[in-house]
Amino acid sequence: MRRREMLALSLALSLASILAAIAGPVAAATALTLHKDPTCGCCVGHADYLRAEGFAVTVIETTDLESLKRQHGVPPALAGCHTILAEGYVIEGHVPAGPIxxxxxxxxxxxxxxxxxxxxxxxxxxxxxxxxxxxxxIERSPGTETPAIFAVE
Structure with missing residues (x-):
């Protein structure tokens, strides 16, 4: 490397270090685990959307989503095509990033x-x-027929 290139690289690294110190530590992305049927393409689209919104999404394919939904208390009336688990919560279907x-x-x-x-x-x-x-x-009390609205977009 020539002297001029070394100087430019050194300057760039110093500037990056200063900017990192000003910005502070980078927050870790919220981890979401999306469970989907192996044949569903729209679920992949939702995962891609959530990644673009800053979430860390892990996709797990399963052929038994119904058991997972029952296990996590999702009533059939509120079922979506995939189930996301995050920080002790269930997120069912194509929920936008804001309500999550x-x-x-x-x-x-x-x-x-x-x-x-x-x-x-x-x-x-x-x-x-x-x-x-x-x-x-999705309420904690089983049998709730009309769940309350959490958010409207």
Whole structure:
């Protein structure tokens, strides 16, 4: 390396070090584990969307999602095409990043949240969004017929 190149590299490394000190430590991405059927492509789209939103997503393929949903207290009426587990919560279906961040920040005493079904235009799904997404709470008390609304986007 020539002297000029060495000087430029040294300057760049020094600048990077100063900027890192000013910015402080980088926060670790929130870990999400997305359980999906091996044949479902929209679930991969949702995982990609969540990664782009700063989450660390691990995808696990399973052919028995129903057992996983039952085990984690997801009522059939609130089921989505995939189940995400994060920090003790269940996130069911194509929930946007905002309600997930809110859930993990506020930490309510619930099982989790759900965007039931596969609404067009939701993150990872094709199509056009035609109405607000209604995100429901999954309550801890079994048999709750009408869960409260957690967030609307």
């Amino acid at each position: 961040r809110r859930l993990l920040a506020e930490r309510p005493d619930i099982v989790g949240i759900s965007l039931a079904g596969m609404p067009p235009g939701s993150p990872g799904m094709g199509g056009e969004k035609t109405e607000p997404f209604v995100i429901h709470q």
